Amino acid sequence: MSGEFDIIERYFAPLSEGFSGAFALGDDAASLDATDLVVTKDLLVEGVHFRAKDPRKSVAQKALRVNLSDLAAKGARPVGYFLGCVWPSNVKEEMIGEFVSGLSEDQDAYKISLMGGDTTVQVQKGAPLTISVTMIGARGSAGMIRRSGAKANDDLYVSGTIGDAGLGLAVLNNEFKVAPAHKAFLVGRYQLPSPRISLGGALSGHASAAIDISDGLAADAGHIAAQSKVAIDLFADKLPLSEAAKTWLDRQNLEEGLARLAGAGDDYEILFTAPPSRRRSIEMASQVTKTPIARIGAVTKGAGVRLVAATGEAIDISRTGFDHFSR
């Protein structure tokens, strides 16, 4: 195993080449000439946010993408990131190389650079790989899309399909089996989310509020509702589902299955609201960015989130949404 400074020079410094203010990681700090920043920070811990068996390459990509997804939901364009890594005590250079290959690919895909960071090694045997990313973005011209701007009578939309990542995790944990093609799709949705960067930019100036789905559709709708001081109805029969999720749902009690999909985290789709006067603009944003968008609910006066069946009855979602402090 090489020394700390060799590792930084060989593996990490090349990742900073696109950003001169990183000084090739050869200084204590980065120098950043920018204005109108949007900054987000998400931690990923082995055993909490990813499985010990997940490939290190996709773990690196997931660490970037969950942060990119936050920026997307805020209508911001990604610029670069600061990275903190705590490697397990038995780290091998090969593991670092695999991890860095994931960072490198996603840097190219999302046009971002490493700006700085810190790296260390666990002393405690078996202690988890831990990744901390602080992602820097540039605010959209219409400003940051907040969680707090939803108004009664707004429509509620979501990109892509929901519940796939949660099913992927359940399949990995051998909770149930699905057809091989569905397994590959669902596991991919769990291990490697696709942040909706271009959609986020296109929503700036149109969406009244937005959030990316990490805790789960219902829980994240709850965050918009709480910050905007409104109530949100989710229309159960409008939830956009993948073929894999539909096939799974067909074998469940319908209401329980829907509640589970609405409660599953890690989708990294954008959930957003906009006034009905913007329906054409939202449709345009969907077309221009080639991103499927579904209108799945409505904002009303009041508080809280309901999942409403086609019959008009509410489906119980009281046990959905991930809470790191209560499990």
Place this chain on the structure above:
Amino acid sequence: MSGEFDIIERYFAPLSEGFSGAFALGDDAASLDATDLVVTKDLLVEGVHFRAKDPRKSVAQKALRVNLSDLAAKGARPVGYFLGCVWPSNVKEEMIGEFVSGLSEDQDAYKISLMGGDTTVQVQKGAPLTISVTMIGARGSAGMIRRSGAKANDDLYVSGTIGDAGLGLAVLNNEFKVAPAHKAFLVGRYQLPSPRISLGGALSGHASAAIDISDGLAADAGHIAAQSKVAIDLFADKLPLSEAAKTWLDRQNLEEGLARLAGAGDDYEILFTAPPSRRRSIEMASQVTKTPIARIGAVTKGAGVRLVAATGEAIDISRTGFDHFSR
């Protein structure tokens, strides 16, 4: 134990009151209107950077202060920070409260605000408390002080005294005993560094290169030497030592003792270079900021760092300097 969002609202949101762009931690990202930023990121991991027994309050303060120290060495003024916390699986609200009290005190002392972050809990029993801080500063009017600006014939200076924190850690680990008053002083230097913020600002425009001492005097002098492509001589008889360190040194083989002090990490003093024409300015900076400064060496042509005795002979420091990947 309260839920995640209660914890954030009760303990962390009040820390963000001084920064409106944090939206009271009620959104996915922070909005930052600033230019000329200096950004640094340091991780602290239990068992690596602090002891499991260290008070949580001082651990929180150390997490901020090691980052503040980086900004100080760059001549930057601190503005705020993003915080990532991974709590141990048995975390109690009391522990969070104690930790937050440390953050709160230091926010007041250093005039900074919490800007955003992420918090989660270890699933794995016994896995370490892990803290990630990304600290944002405003660049000094003369620009960021780099590691790379030292020139042959420059003087080398250091603030405060060196080696104390390393001795403090050794005392805590029962490697040797010292008088009670000395113990309190040395342990304090290890657990609670005092970043040299005002000195850093005063050095902007005068220092040709600077770094804060975290790996150890000799190792960090080595970082300046490597980045500036120069050699550095440290004058062994000029190293500024506290009374506690002097007392300890009197009982050691002099050369071995000096090498140990020059190799001890965690001092968080500023090591910097400046041309001889700036000696008056450096003295002024010391007086105005009430910070002791010692001239401890010289920059020459060549490469590497030597610790030179008064006799002119080099003292062996080959085994000094902390490397997280090689231990």
